[in-house]
Amino acid sequence: MSLADSDRELVVSELDREPTRAEAALFENLWSEHCAYRSSRPLLSAFDSEGERVVVGPGDDAAVVALDGETYITLGIESHNHPSYVDPFDGAATGVGGIVRDTLSMGAYPIALADSLYFGEFDDEHSKYLFEGVVEGISHYGNCIGVPTVAGSVDFHTDYEGNPLVNVACVGLTTEERLVTAEAQEPGNKLVLVGNATGRDGLGGASFASEDLAEDAETEDRPAVQVGDPYAEKLLIEANEQLVDEDLIESARDLGAAGLGGASSEMVAKADLGAHIELDRVHQREPNMNALEILLAESQERMCYEVEPDNVERVREIAERFDLGCSVIGEVTEGNYVCTVEESASGERETVVDVDAYFLGEGAPMNDLESEVPPEPEPDLPDADLTDAFDAVVSSPNTASKRWVYRQYDHEVGVRTSVGPGDDAAIMAVREAEQGLALSTGGAPNWTDAAPYEGARAVALENATNIAAKGATPLAAVDCLNGGNPEKPDVYGGFTGIVDGLAEMCETLSTPVVGGNVSLYNDSVAGPIPPTPTLAMVGAKDGYDAPPLSVAADGDLLLVGDRGLAADDVRLGGSEYLAQFDGSDRFPALPDDPAALIETLAAVADEDATLAVHDVSHGGLAVALAEMVTADAGLEVSLPGDDPAGTLFHEQPGRALIQTDSPAAVRDAFDGVAPVVELGTATDGGRLVIDAGDRTIETDAATIRERRATIERDLE
Amino acid sequence: MTVSIVRFGGSNCDRDAERALAHLGIDAEIVWHEDGLPADVTGVVLPGGFSYGDYLRAGAMAARSPIMTEVREAAADGVPVLGVCNGAQVGCESGLTEGAFTTNESARFQCEHVSLRVERADTPWTAAYEEGEIIEIPIAHGEGRYEITDDRLAELEDEGRILFRYCDENGDPTPKANPNGSKHAVAGILGDRDSVAVLMPHPERATLPDVGPTDGQGILRGLER
Numbered sequence: 001m002s003l004a005d006s007d008r009e010l011v012v013s014e015l016d017r018e019p020t021r022a023e024a025a026l027f028e029n030l031w032s033e034h035c036a037y038r039s040s041r042p043l044l045s046a047f048d049s050e051g052e053r054v055v056v057g058p059g060d061d062a063a064v065v066a067l068d069g070e071t072y073i074t075l076g077i078e079s080h081n082h083p084s085y086v087d088p089f090d091g092a093a094t095g096v097g098g099i100v101r102d103t104l105s106m107g108a109y110p111i112a113l114a115d116s117l118y119f120g121e122f123d124d125e126h127s128k129y130l131f132e133g134v135v136e137g138i139s140h141y142g143n144c145i146g147v148p149t150v151a152g153s154v155d156f157h158t159d160y161e162g163n164p165l166v167n168v169a170c171v172g173l174t175t176e177e178r179l180v181t182a183e184a185q186e187p188g189n190k191l192v193l194v195g196n197a198t199g200r201d202g203l204g205g206a207s208f209a210s211e212d213l214a215e216d217a218e219t220e221d222r223p224a225v226q227v228g229d230p231y232a233e234k235l236l237i238e239a240n241e242q243l244v245d246e247d248l249i250e251s252a253r254d255l256g257a258a259g260l261g262g263a264s265s266e267m268v269a270k271a272d273l274g275a276h277i278e279l280d281r282v283h284q285r286e287p288n289m290n291a292l293e294i295l296l297a298e299s300q301e302r303m304c305y306e307v308e309p310d311n312v313e314r315v316r317e318i319a320e321r322f323d324l325g326c327s328v329i330g331e332v333t334e335g336n337y338v339c340t341v342e343e344s345a346s347g348e349r350e351t352v353v354d355v356d357a358y359f360l361g362e363g364a365p366m367n368d369l370e371s372e373v374p375p376e377p378e379p380d381l382p383d384a385d386l387t388d389a390f391d392a393v394v395s396s397p398n399t400a401s402k403r404w405v406y407r408q409y410d411h412e413v414g415v416r417t418s419v420g421p422g423d424d425a426a427i428m429a430v431r432e433a434e435q436g437l438a439l440s441t442g443g444a445p446n447w448t449d450a451a452p453y454e455g456a457r458a459v460a461l462e463n464a465t466n467i468a469a470k471g472a473t474p475l476a477a478v479d480c481l482n483g484g485n486p487e488k489p490d491v492y493g494g495f496t497g498i499v500d501g502l503a504e505m506c507e508t509l510s511t512p513v514v515g516g517n518v519s520l521y522n523d524s525v526a527g528p529i530p531p532t533p534t535l536a537m538v539g540a541k542d543g544y545d546a547p548p549l550s551v552a553a554d555g556d557l558l559l560v561g562d563r564g565l566a567a568d569d570v571r572l573g574g575s576e577y578l579a580q581f582d583g584s585d586r587f588p589a590l591p592d593d594p595a596a597l598i599e600t601l602a603a604v605a606d607e608d609a610t611l612a613v614h615d616v617s618h619g620g621l622a623v624a625l626a627e628m629v630t631a632d633a634g635l636e637v638s639l640p641g642d643d644p645a646g647t648l649f650h651e652q653p654g655r656a657l658i659q660t661d662s663p664a665a666v667r668d669a670f671d672g673v674a675p676v677v678e679l680g681t682a683t684d685g686g687r688l689v690i691d692a693g694d695r696t697i698e699t700d701a702a703t704i705r706e707r708r709a710t711i712e713r714d715l716e
Numbered sequence: 717m718t719v720s721i722v723r724f725g726g727s728n729c730d731r732d733a734e735r736a737l738a739h740l741g742i743d744a745e746i747v748w749h750e751d752g753l754p755a756d757v758t759g760v761v762l763p764g765g766f767s768y769g770d771y772l773r774a775g776a777m778a779a780r781s782p783i784m785t786e787v788r789e790a791a792a793d794g795v796p797v798l799g800v801c802n803g804a805q806v807g808c809e810s811g812l813t814e815g816a817f818t819t820n821e822s823a824r825f826q827c828e829h830v831s832l833r834v835e836r837a838d839t840p841w842t843a844a845y846e847e848g849e850i851i852e853i854p855i856a857h858g859e860g861r862y863e864i865t866d867d868r869l870a871e872l873e874d875e876g877r878i879l880f881r882y883c884d885e886n887g888d889p890t891p892k893a894n895p896n897g898s899k900h901a902v903a904g905i906l907g908d909r910d911s912v913a914v915l916m917p918h919p920e921r922a923t924l925p926d927v928g929p930t931d932g933q934g935i936l937r938g939l940e941r
Binding site: 136139140143144145146229230231232234235321322323406407408409410411412413414415416417418429431544716 | 725726728729731732735736748750764765766768769770771822824825826827828854856858918920921923924926927928
């Protein structure tokens with residue numbers, strides 16, 4: 001890939017000369033889809049990113065949200081899709097590294113990671129290889145740097161076979177005083193590069209991420225994948241913390257896509273300033289690197305800091321204490337963004353880049369693409385035996401236990417994890433604000449494949465329901481919007497749908513979308529991926545306790561929020577049931593007042609009479625019931641209505657199962673908000689009995705556990 | 717007069733140990749390995765993490781850093797020393813304790829809660845428990861399988877230097893309850909004096925009541941003065 005002709009013409013007319021080789025490469029990478037969001041930015045204005053607790057919205061390395069007057073959290077999400085296809089271990093590992101550095105550059109300490117992963121069908125050998133490699137890469141890197149991985153999701157869908165998705169989110173903790181941004185502050189300040197030495201790795205990663213994966217990508221594009229060193233990252237985390245402690249940083253940016261050229265030009269562009277960078281001052285790992293390589297290498301574990309001249313020496317001392325390389329590479333100016341190198345022969349400085357930073361950062365023309373709304377599927381329902389269907393849906397890799405995955409992640413380091421992975425949402429103890437921070441991330445390829453707009457609304461509501469089920473109220477969200485090649489009208493139409501759907505539901509829930517990431521061209525010879533919005537949502541609650549997911553041996557079980565059942569309009573579109581037995585249906589209509597539903601659910605979850613709460617979504621009521629029984633406590637339920645398959649397997653989000661000592665109080669709370677159905681009662685022992693009119697499904701916790709062990713049984 | 721928590725590059729449970737000890741009212745501070753131990757150190761924690769990125773071999777590089785000479789001297793003077801997870805690997809690599817912790821039988825990292833049987837209750841680390849008591853403590857390691865020669869293990873067992881074993885809900889050290897394939901289900905051992913102990917499970921993660929079980933408090937109380 002090289003700079004497109006139309007872009008080159010624009011650059012030539014702005015510069016009034018031909019760009020140098022280094023400039024052309026900078027424009028190519030910074031004006032790529034990955035960096036400049038050329039096809040998505042026109043759509044992103046749909047998101048409401050403002051709110052009274054939003055401190056820093058979209059556009060910085062990470063977003064910042066206030067928990068109280070003093071304590072802030074940062075939120076960021078990133079995709080590392082193409083690298084993870086070419087090299088799953090390193091691709092995924094460096095995805096973690098990148099989003100953690102985005103947290104550091106806000107002056108924050110990382111306290112939690114979450115990742116949403118999407119692969120081809122589990123029984124496909126290559127997909128399994130990618131899955132194992134990605135999980136191992138995340139485990140290796142996240143564990144080593146001591147940041148707990150507490151939440152996430154894994155989905156399998158045939159359309160990811162040629163292009164898996166790795167979306168990683170990070171939550172950090174900072175304060176009003178410690179907050180740093182990526183906006184350069186003052187001409188004359190020094191730019192200091194701290195971290196790993198720069199080598200020839202990850203060259204052109206940004207443009208690699210901005211085109212379809214070629215058939216030979218695994219061999220041909222390997223040089224575009226970076227290799228991570230979590231040990232260096234851990235040293236960087238601690239060094240950064242000390243730099244912030246001592247108030248030595250004026251602004252900061254991590255070196256990610258487009259390397260030093262990207263980070264340093266973006267810092268000054270934000271403030272409409274310039275910089276002079278002496279490229280030969282960069283500490284290098286390999287000899288004879290040329291200007292372009294130094295500028296664009298995506299070597300990992302590097303940060304660019306703006307430092308006042310008087311503080312440079314102290315920054316150097318701290319870097320040295322942590323065995324990190326450090327070089328003063330230039331300074332902030334009021335002029336252009338200028339890079340020079342020393343000519344080895346003459347000793348004179350040659351200017352290799354001299355452009356307006358703002359034009360470089362913001363000058364990329366936006367694409368106006370054709371879009372086509374995908375058609376809604378007609379109902380065509382399969383006729384499967386109820387018990388067979390129950391077994392198939394409960395043991396599908398999509399709904400099965402993900403213990404094999406999260407057991408490999410250190411999810412308790414940091415001693416903040418009050419509720420860990422395997423539950424609806426994680427809860428982190430933020431003792432600094434005496435608040436529990438709930439975190440839920442996920443997408444739903446079957447939903448957004450069936451109905452991009454409604455499916456994306458559902459994804460947002462589903463994450464909010466997860467948070468509310470643990471008694472927390474949504475606070476803010478960041479999104480990772482993954483799509484195929486946007487130049488195909490139907491792909492762009494689907495992508496437009498997920499953007500609008502996500503935006504609509506987040507606004508309805510008064511949950512500002514404070515940042516995100518877009519990844520397009522997830523397209524290969526196997527075709528485009530389903531439009532995939534991953535949402536990472538945080539919520540807050542008083543205290544760190546939450547009702548358990550598992551039932552206790554005594555108490556009534558209620559189903560709240562089932563609009564389909566109440567309106568006699570159950571729809572199976574997007575369900576695992578249809579995925580298993582081949583069929584189609586319209587996507588479920590969502591609850592009438594989602595905001596009131598979420599608020600009420602969060603309040604009820606924290607009532608003393610509430611014994612257990614579990615969100616109902618993927619795999620429907622069948623999977624939710626199966627997940628709630630234990631060896632000590634079972635359930636006897638009877639299904640309302642005369643459509644047992646629909647009732648058990650439809651996946652309308654915004655529903656929860658509540659076990660309570662006080663059903664009347666739950667009914668009162670939801671009166672006028674959402675329908676409440678009494679399903680049955682809990683029992684001693686681990687039996688699950690579902691009475692479906694003329695049929696009864698009978699099973700027990702041990703059998704369910706065995707069925708749900710699909711992934712670990714195969715991989716252990 | 718404080719406990720020193722030794723931070724190597726790559727340590728990542730140092731802050732957790734500090735928070736857990738503070739909760740118990742035990743004065744402790746993190747000490748950067750290059751700065752050495754303070755003269756009046758009352759106890760040493762070698763925390764979990766990935767010192768030196770586990771390069772070469774888990775714990776091997778840290779064990780050879782100058783501060784470990786000071787730690788061995790302090791241990792010889794009777795100062796209590798506790799190695800946790802990577803700290804246990806460092807303890808074995810540096811000769812504070814015998815044997816080695818190596819790659820899990822599963823060859824994967826494992827993070828989960830396990831049951832431990834208290835083998836001796838008459839040490840500073842286990843005074844809060846009964847002999848044979850079962851306690852719940854989390855593990856989080858990829859290299860926690862205890863290895864040593866059969867002869868030497870028999871001698872350590874005779875000398876009463878096995879502190880904890882992995883066990884099931886009945887207290888039996890069954891293969892199924894042994895998360896990493898440790899020989900004789902050993903989870904923690906004593907050095908040549910009772911005041912030196914290492915274990916793979918994380919007592920500091922089972923100390924703060926606001927995030928889970930608190931069975932690990934007794935172990936950390938071995939650092940109380």
